[in-house]
Amino acid sequence: MLVAIIYFLYLVRIVLLPFVLAIFIVYLVNPFVKLLINRGVSRNLALVLIFIIVVGGLFLVGFFAAPPLIEELNALANRIPQYSIEIQKIIDSVTQKYQRFKLPSTFQLVVDNAIERIQNIILQFVERTTEVIIGILSRFFSLIMAPILAFYMLKDIETIKKNFWTLIPKESRKDIKQLLKKIDKVLIDYLKGQLLVSVVVGLLSMLGLYLLDINFYLIIGIFAGIMNLIPYLGVVFGILPAVFVASFKSFQSILEVIVMFAFVQQLEGSLISPKIVGDKVGLHPILIIFSLLVGGELLGIIGMLLAVPVAGIIKVILNHYISRAIKINKGES
Numbered sequence: 001m002l003v004a005i006i007y008f009l010y011l012v013r014i015v016l017l018p019f020v021l022a023i024f025i026v027y028l029v030n031p032f033v034k035l036l037i038n039r040g041v042s043r044n045l046a047l048v049l050i051f052i053i054v055v056g057g058l059f060l061v062g063f064f065a066a067p068p069l070i071e072e073l074n075a076l077a078n079r080i081p082q083y084s085i086e087i088q089k090i091i092d093s094v095t096q097k098y099q100r101f102k103l104p105s106t107f108q109l110v111v112d113n114a115i116e117r118i119q120n121i122i123l124q125f126v127e128r129t130t131e132v133i134i135g136i137l138s139r140f141f142s143l144i145m146a147p148i149l150a151f152y153m154l155k156d157i158e159t160i161k162k163n164f165w166t167l168i169p170k171e172s173r174k175d176i177k178q179l180l181k182k183i184d185k186v187l188i189d190y191l192k193g194q195l196l197v198s199v200v201v202g203l204l205s206m207l208g209l210y211l212l213d214i215n216f217y218l219i220i221g222i223f224a225g226i227m228n229l230i231p232y233l234g235v236v237f238g239i240l241p242a243v244f245v246a247s248f249k250s251f252q253s254i255l256e257v258i259v260m261f262a263f264v265q266q267l268e269g270s271l272i273s274p275k276i277v278g279d280k281v282g283l284h285p286i287l288i289i290f291s292l293l294v295g296g297e298l299l300g301i302i303g304m305l306l307a308v309p310v311a312g313i314i315k316v317i318l319n320h321y322i323s324r325a326i327k328i329n330k331g332e333s
Contacts, residue, residue: 022149026157028192029054033154044155051151058147065218072216079215086248175324182316187309198228201268205238208260212253215245224261228268230304231288235265237301283311 009016029050036046153160168176202225209217224238239261246253283291288308295307 018145018149021146022153025054025146025150026153027188029150030154030157031188047151047154050154051147054150055147069218069222072219076216076219083248179317179320182320183313186312186316190309190312194229197268198225201225201228201264204264204267205242205261208264209242209257212246212256212260214242214249214253214257216241220245226305230292230301231308232285233292233304235261283308283315287311287315 033046205224206221220242227234227238242257246257291307291311295303
């Protein structure tokens, strides 16, 4: 039955985005709702206050950020064909220059294949960028629906919890509650800290790109902030679009972008992350890299974003049941 449910969710995954975002909002907001309830505020009033704050914040961000962001998206969509033409010109120029040299036929074949491969990679990058732009615009409705769904989930969260615990045998409830508390502690600390760090990195990247007069600084800054959620590899993904756009300006712009991102990452790695995130999941770097590779192989960028939290959950579950088994064995001996 569990396999059937997972397969069904996989089939309807396109419409799941607002529900996934809503669950994410619920997970982050529910502690604040509990805080207000513990201070004597009724649940309904607490929900209304939190909902007003969340929606008001989203409205303010959308009011100030949406017009320039949409303008950049339109400009980027119009510029992509031009980028493709300029890339083709560069590749043709490189091909003509190296063909002047009389190279052995075997070596020339290798170079031709390499140039063709690079050309395909660059053009695929441009095409994927277009798909992402269309995807962002087509999923705007999901972003609007998520807070509304989150409100109803928060409203009935106690009923949802009660129904969940009725599915768990009584003799296992205490153990499951302990396990869920451990998972919750790891996730809430990691997600809140990592999200805050990514917002800071995104804002610093936007500011740096704006000062360097790089086109599409808003889009690239947002992308860099999102990619910062991916440990180690995120910085590479985040800098590539900036270098790509800067390459059509000048070589000096490329160097300035690289230096700016290096400064931001140095600031993030030495000052921001240790203060805000720390070592919340307790995973060895080798395990983190392995998790990222597995997540990327299974689900692409989304899998890499989910890799570390999922690995943290698996670690908590394994530690919980291993320690439980050790206690049972000691009791038997």
